[in-house]
Amino acid sequence: MDVGIQFWIAFSIWMGTEFVIAIRNRVLRRNVSATKKDKGSLFFILFGVWLATAAAFQFHMHKWGWVTQSVANVGVFMMIAGVAFRLWAIRILGQHFSLSVSVDVDQTIVQHGPYKYIRHPAYTGTLITFVGLGIGLNSWIASCVSIMIFLLIYAYRIHVEEAALVSQFQDVYEEYRKRTWKLIPFLY
Template structure:
């Protein structure tokens, strides 16, 4: 815990680049908030947020805290040039989010709102993704963890952010369908929610998600063998590992996998 911050990175240049990217990220979010505060004074603005803003805010601070905490306790870390890849992912996420915000212009808000006379945005990244700002945020937080050299944090952050953004998307798309009706429904048929991809058969989705969880569990087992589970955060992850090894009845196990498959189907795929 008392080690120098720069020792988390392969060299001083990487540490300096990480700090620079972080401040660029912070400055971009301050700029985005200024635009949001201007939009709050628009007459007739209607909010339908249903606490999704607070869910995302919790995911944001949790992501930063988990990254710093696991890296500080040396839980699930790596220390090599792959941290440059993490910085690349982080910068890609920042750029994608800013592209989305610029494309929205005065329509951008941090809470789900309807502006009188609002139009459906189809240019910029919205030609392919319905929620590119959320995709950019997820890439930014995962990249932030990987840039620190904390793969375990990146894995945790992915699922934490995914859960928060899925709830936000459910709230947002319900409002957009109510406002735009068939126009938005037609738009949904030609775009993806969060990530570009293609339709999978449910069996293949199940196998893909199973592989992700098996890989995560394998990494946790490696972490336990290295003794990293002796730290407080490591003990929590070790408990998760032990729980995953428990004998679960086949019916319950199938139900869990089906639910995971369903979550990924409705959020990562083009709708049927």
């Protein structure tokens, strides 16, 4: 079973938005005074995107963990929903969103929109996108592999990011951490 045009549309939307996010990040952060504290986490995320995408296409080609076309269509919807959720989180942060971990001099803790409940909603959006990618490519195994890859990578990234935020905002960020979830409400 080949993937439908709807998958390729969703895949193109995802790739296009990530391209726009990278350009937007470069333009909006051109004059931002920030301290970089990434510790290689951006590299791990980029590697994870490549690895999870390549694995999903391989699982599709070998028909591992095959799902029906109806289920695959749900995966396509999940891809679009994940991209939309990620974009919402990025829009809320505005110029303070950065692809690498950095703390801006004039940054504050954003606590509205998705940040009211989740500390890292852009990562949540990526997880939803990759679960959808695997299912959209007719493979529930690809979705499981993607979840494992990104949970490992995001565990490191969140550790790095939260250490930077605690060092900058101390008690204010600690209070925010106490009443929000890291990535997935009610789970993590």
